[in-house]
Amino acid sequence: MIRRNLLYFGMLATAAVWGGSFVLMKDAIQEQDVYSFLSSRFLVASALMIAYRPNVFKGLSPKFIKQGVLAGVLLGGGYIFQTLGLAKTTVSNTGFITGLYLVFTPLISLIILKRKVIKIQWLAVVVATLGLFLISYNGISIGIGEILVLISALFYGAHFVALGEWSDGKNTYALTLIQILTVSAIASICALINGYQLPPSSNVWQAVLFTAFFATFLAFIVQTKAQSVMSATAASVLLAMETPFALFFGLVFNSDPLTMRIIAGGTMVMFAMGVVIWSDNKKSA
Secondary structure, three states, X not given: OHHHHHHHHHHHHHHHHHHHHHHHHHHHHHHOOHHHHHHHHHHHHHHHHHHHOOOOOOOOOHHHHHHHHHHHHHHHHHHHHHHHHHOOOOHHHHHHHHOOHHHHHHHHHHXXXXXXXXXXXXXXXXXXXXXXXXXXXXXXXXXXXXXXXXXXXXXXXXXXXXXXXHOOOOOHHHHHHHHHHHHHHHHHHHHHHHOOOOOOOHHHHHHHHHHHHHHHHHHHHHHHHHOOOOOHHHHHHHHOOHHHHHHHHHHHHHOOOOOHHXXXXXXHHHHHHHXXXXXXXXXXX
């Protein structure tokens, strides 16, 4: 129980890091194109992980490696389609539609894997989705950008399900590294097609290093480890706290507006998170 509670805290810390990284990335992407930034971020993260444990791949089965690569492809697909969609729609639309992975995760588990989701967690999914809608709503239109972001939400949902199936807690580091290497390969190919650009300033390098170490290296280790002891639905709801954290950091560092609608939405997401933690602990008791 102590280990599980620590992993709940780790997932919340991951959501906080991801939410806070938007503040750094917002400025960095104005100086370096998105694909080059993603390529730099994941290549640095890969190098850090290999340097820390150079023998991590010893003794891994071909099946395990294939699972890691497929999980990385799903994760990379989420990043790529989200980025393509963001270029053609608003930040608000992107934030809300990406959050629909909350709905897709239990649906994919149910339809493909026949994994039943308990009723109280379905309630948490609905409440969290409504909360994200309140936080992000600024008028939703349907165009190519929204469709691309919706595809990214499907990829993210499938990634949650894949980790829930394949993460056993025994080879967390190796599974995380395989995913990060796969995403770095996908992002680098896209960057090379468009003309790769090195980080042009110290500010961009700071953003690359922060997101590579905290938002990638540490964050995905925590997520991969956590999903060995909790359901994909629970993990997706916990990480949905990324949006309220992003709003908090935007309020503190960028003087973003705070409205009753945003407060209500954030409260709903936090309530859903509490429901998921309570139901997961009750189920495992």
